[in-house]
Amino acid sequence: MSPVDAALAYAGAGWFVVPVKPGTKNPGSLVGDGWHKQSTRHDETIRGWWAKWPAAGIALHVGRSGALVFDLDVGDVDDIPAQYRDALRQGVFQSTRMSGDRGHYLFAVEAGDNFGNSAGAFASFGEVRGKNGVVLAEPSVHPDAASKDGRYHWPTPGDLPALPEALRTCLRAAGEEAPSMSFAELEQFYAAHTAYGRPQALDGVVKVLETALAGGAARHDAARNALAMAFREAAAGCYCARDAAERIEAVFIAAFEAGKPGRTRPECGEFARTARWAAAQAGLVDPAEILARLDRDDPLLRTIDEDSFWAARPELDRLREFARARRVAPWAMVGAVLARVVVTVPPRVVLPPLVGGSASLNLFVALVGPSGNGKGAAERAAADAVILGAGVYEATPGSGEGIPKQYAYKSKGEQINIRDxxxxxxxxIDTLAALAERSSSTLMPELRKAWMGERLGFGYATVDKAVPIMGHRYRMCLVAGVQPERARFLLDDADGGTPQRFLWFPTTDADAPDRPPEEPQPWSVPAWSFGEERSAVDARAGSTPAETPGNGSRVKFGGGELLLELPMEPRRLVKLKLPPEAAEQIDRARLARLRGTAAHELDGHAQLARLKVAAALMVLAGRTDKVTDEDWELSEIVMAVSNRTRAQVQQALGARAEQANRSKGRAEGEREIARAVVVEEDKLDRAVTNLRRHLVKKKRLPRKDARGALRADLRDLIDEAADRLIAAGLAEKEEGHQGSYTLVWSGD
Structure with missing residues (x-):
C-alpha cells in the first residue's frame, strides 16, 4: 500500500492516525505541538495530510485508539520472565527488525482504563505506550533501517486481544511516573544533592552504561536508564547529582563520536530533557531501599559474615534486636556499648606488654553518618541496652589541659581526686576539630596518650596548677559522631596516629526490618571484682596501706580515695591472658613494621585496637578471666566492619576533593569559555542571518548549497544555523539520505 492508502486503512480499522516526518518518530514533527488533539480517523483530513506530505510516516495514536502497546527491546522474547513472555505472545505483533522478536505487542484496553507510558516492571525489557503514546506502523520507513535493519511489518493481521492480567499487574508494579522537572527544578535538585556517602557507587553506574552501549543498546535509552539510577543514588546521599550527570553525559556524547551507524550527534536538548525526567523519578523511590541494594551489591560487604557475629552469643543477638526495636543501627549502638562496658573496667586491668609496655583498654569509637542520622540515638539506646554494675560518668572534652581536670583538680595546692x-x-566531630585547631592546642596529643593509657597532664605546669593523672590510674573512652565529609580532620592526623585509634561504625542498617521487633530485656554486665578482700574503690586505685599520695596523707582500705597522681607499680597491674593465636598475630604485625614492610599507614595500631575489642567482648560476656579464641575471632569481624566504614569515609572525602577540583577548574575554564562563547554566538548570529537571506530568495536549499552560500568562516555552523531557523518556525527540514537534508522556507 501507499502511505495514504495505509493510513486510510488504519483509520477504517479504528485507529487515530497522525503523519510524521520521514526518518523520525516525532508525532508533532509535521502537524505541530497539538498533534494529540489533531490525530484523526477522518478520511478527508488524512487525504489532505498525505497530499501535502506524500512520504510521511504513519503514527498510530495508541491511547486515543483504546489500545496499549508493549515495545519489546529484547531480541528474543524467551529471554524475559515466563509470565510476561506468555502474555506478550497473546498480542498482535508488529516486528521492528528484519528478524527476531523485537517489536510492538498490541492489546485492547477496557473502557475506563487510563494507562500512561510508565513501563512498571516491564522497564527492564522495553517501553510501554499508552495515553498520548504513539507507534509508527508499516509501511513507514524505520529511522534505523540502514543502521540496525529496522523495519515495520505485521506478520499476521487480527483484532486486538484484551490486556492479559499478567501485564496489567506488571504495569502496576512501579507505580506512577512523575512528570519531568523544569530546568529551574533540576538546578534545585542538583543543589540539594551534593553528599558523598558512597562515591564508588557512581563508578558502577557509569560501568553499566558503558557496558550497555558496548552491547549495542540504544544510546538514548541507555543514558535514560543510567540517569534514573544515578539520580536515585544521588538522592540517597551517595554522590553529587551534578557530577553524575556530567560523567554520564560525557559517555553519552562519546557514543555518538565512536563512529557507530545512525545519528552523529544528540538532538538539541536531548540529554537535558532526559535529566529533567530522571530527576523527577528519583523522588519516587525510598532512599533506604537504594542504600540497602548498594549494601547487598557491595563485594566488600559480602566478605564480612556479619550474621555469624550477631548469632555467636546471646548478648550480641539481644543487642541487635534491641537496636532494631529502637530503630538505630546495630553496629553504631554496639560501638557505644563497648565504650560504656570498657569504661567500667578498673584502670589497672591492662593488655600484656607484647610490644613495649602494657597497653590500656581505653577505647575510641567513631559513629559515622550524616548529621541527624542517629549518633545520639545510638548512644541513648546503648545506655538502656546494657545494665552495668558500675556507674558511668559522661563528659564533653574541652582543651587538652581540661581533660585531666575531669578526673581531679587542685585546691590550695592539694590535688583532689574525684573519679578515675x-x-x-x-x-x-566539628566540635573536636574546633577545639584541636585552637592556637597551641594540646587536645589531640592528650587523646593519643589517653588511648595508650599514658600519663595525662603537663610536666611544665607549676606545681600548684599541675594535675598529673598517672598511667594506668585512669580509664577513658570516647564516642564521637563523624559526618563523612567532615572526617578529614581525623584522617589528616594519620601521621599523629589519631584515626588508627578509632573504631569506625556506620549509623545505617541496610537490613532493618519493615516493622521493629519487640524490645528484649537489657543485658546485665556485673561490676569487675578482684576478690572480696578489696572494695571496688580500692580495686580501682590498686592501693595498699603502704602507698601515700603526694600530699602525705595515708590511704586506708575502703577509704574511697584515689591515687591518680602516684605512678602505678608494674607489679600491681592485672594483665589479661591472651590466646596464643592473638599473641602470634600481633608479633607478626610488629615484625612487619620493624622491617618496614607494613601494608598500610592506617593499620599501625590495628592489632592493638583489635585486641581491645576482644577484651571488651570478654567483659560484655560477663567474664574477667581471659580473652578467649572466640573473643579474638569475633573481634576480627568488628575490625572488618570498622575498616570498611573508614574506607567508605576516605572514598567520600576523595570524591569530595575531586569534585571541588573539578568545580574550581570548571569555574576557571568557564571564564575562558565565556569570552569564546561571545565570539561564537556572534558568528552563529551572522550565519543564521546569511542563511535566512539566501533561503528567502531560493525557498528550498539542499544542505550542500546552503553551506556553500555562507562565508568560508561560517560554513562549519550550517547545521546550528539551520536548527535555529527551524526552532523559530521559519524553516522545515526534509530528511535525505546519509544525513543530508533540504531546508524549506516556511516563514512569511
Whole structure:
C-alpha cells in the first residue's frame, strides 16, 4: 500500500492516525505541538495530510485508539520472565527488525482504563505506550533501517486481544511516573544533592552504561536508564547529582563520536530533557531501599559474615534486636556499648606488654553518618541496652589541659581526686576539630596518650596548677559522631596516629526490618571484682596501706580515695591472658613494621585496637578471666566492619576533593569559555542571518548549497544555523539520505 492508502486503512480499522516526518518518530514533527488533539480517523483530513506530505510516516495514536502497546527491546522474547513472555505472545505483533522478536505487542484496553507510558516492571525489557503514546506502523520507513535493519511489518493481521492480567499487574508494579522537572527544578535538585556517602557507587553506574552501549543498546535509552539510577543514588546521599550527570553525559556524547551507524550527534536538548525526567523519578523511590541494594551489591560487604557475629552469643543477638526495636543501627549502638562496658573496667586491668609496655583498654569509637542520622540515638539506646554494675560518668572534652581536670583538680595546692573513669561524648566531630585547631592546642596529643593509657597532664605546669593523672590510674573512652565529609580532620592526623585509634561504625542498617521487633530485656554486665578482700574503690586505685599520695596523707582500705597522681607499680597491674593465636598475630604485625614492610599507614595500631575489642567482648560476656579464641575471632569481624566504614569515609572525602577540583577548574575554564562563547554566538548570529537571506530568495536549499552560500568562516555552523531557523518556525527540514537534508522556507 501507499502511505495514504495505509493510513486510510488504519483509520477504517479504528485507529487515530497522525503523519510524521520521514526518518523520525516525532508525532508533532509535521502537524505541530497539538498533534494529540489533531490525530484523526477522518478520511478527508488524512487525504489532505498525505497530499501535502506524500512520504510521511504513519503514527498510530495508541491511547486515543483504546489500545496499549508493549515495545519489546529484547531480541528474543524467551529471554524475559515466563509470565510476561506468555502474555506478550497473546498480542498482535508488529516486528521492528528484519528478524527476531523485537517489536510492538498490541492489546485492547477496557473502557475506563487510563494507562500512561510508565513501563512498571516491564522497564527492564522495553517501553510501554499508552495515553498520548504513539507507534509508527508499516509501511513507514524505520529511522534505523540502514543502521540496525529496522523495519515495520505485521506478520499476521487480527483484532486486538484484551490486556492479559499478567501485564496489567506488571504495569502496576512501579507505580506512577512523575512528570519531568523544569530546568529551574533540576538546578534545585542538583543543589540539594551534593553528599558523598558512597562515591564508588557512581563508578558502577557509569560501568553499566558503558557496558550497555558496548552491547549495542540504544544510546538514548541507555543514558535514560543510567540517569534514573544515578539520580536515585544521588538522592540517597551517595554522590553529587551534578557530577553524575556530567560523567554520564560525557559517555553519552562519546557514543555518538565512536563512529557507530545512525545519528552523529544528540538532538538539541536531548540529554537535558532526559535529566529533567530522571530527576523527577528519583523522588519516587525510598532512599533506604537504594542504600540497602548498594549494601547487598557491595563485594566488600559480602566478605564480612556479619550474621555469624550477631548469632555467636546471646548478648550480641539481644543487642541487635534491641537496636532494631529502637530503630538505630546495630553496629553504631554496639560501638557505644563497648565504650560504656570498657569504661567500667578498673584502670589497672591492662593488655600484656607484647610490644613495649602494657597497653590500656581505653577505647575510641567513631559513629559515622550524616548529621541527624542517629549518633545520639545510638548512644541513648546503648545506655538502656546494657545494665552495668558500675556507674558511668559522661563528659564533653574541652582543651587538652581540661581533660585531666575531669578526673581531679587542685585546691590550695592539694590535688583532689574525684573519679578515675570518664566516658567522653562528642556529638559532632566539628566540635573536636574546633577545639584541636585552637592556637597551641594540646587536645589531640592528650587523646593519643589517653588511648595508650599514658600519663595525662603537663610536666611544665607549676606545681600548684599541675594535675598529673598517672598511667594506668585512669580509664577513658570516647564516642564521637563523624559526618563523612567532615572526617578529614581525623584522617589528616594519620601521621599523629589519631584515626588508627578509632573504631569506625556506620549509623545505617541496610537490613532493618519493615516493622521493629519487640524490645528484649537489657543485658546485665556485673561490676569487675578482684576478690572480696578489696572494695571496688580500692580495686580501682590498686592501693595498699603502704602507698601515700603526694600530699602525705595515708590511704586506708575502703577509704574511697584515689591515687591518680602516684605512678602505678608494674607489679600491681592485672594483665589479661591472651590466646596464643592473638599473641602470634600481633608479633607478626610488629615484625612487619620493624622491617618496614607494613601494608598500610592506617593499620599501625590495628592489632592493638583489635585486641581491645576482644577484651571488651570478654567483659560484655560477663567474664574477667581471659580473652578467649572466640573473643579474638569475633573481634576480627568488628575490625572488618570498622575498616570498611573508614574506607567508605576516605572514598567520600576523595570524591569530595575531586569534585571541588573539578568545580574550581570548571569555574576557571568557564571564564575562558565565556569570552569564546561571545565570539561564537556572534558568528552563529551572522550565519543564521546569511542563511535566512539566501533561503528567502531560493525557498528550498539542499544542505550542500546552503553551506556553500555562507562565508568560508561560517560554513562549519550550517547545521546550528539551520536548527535555529527551524526552532523559530521559519524553516522545515526534509530528511535525505546519509544525513543530508533540504531546508524549506516556511516563514512569511
Amino acid at each position: 573513669a570518664v566516658l567522653f561524648s562528642v556529638s559532632e
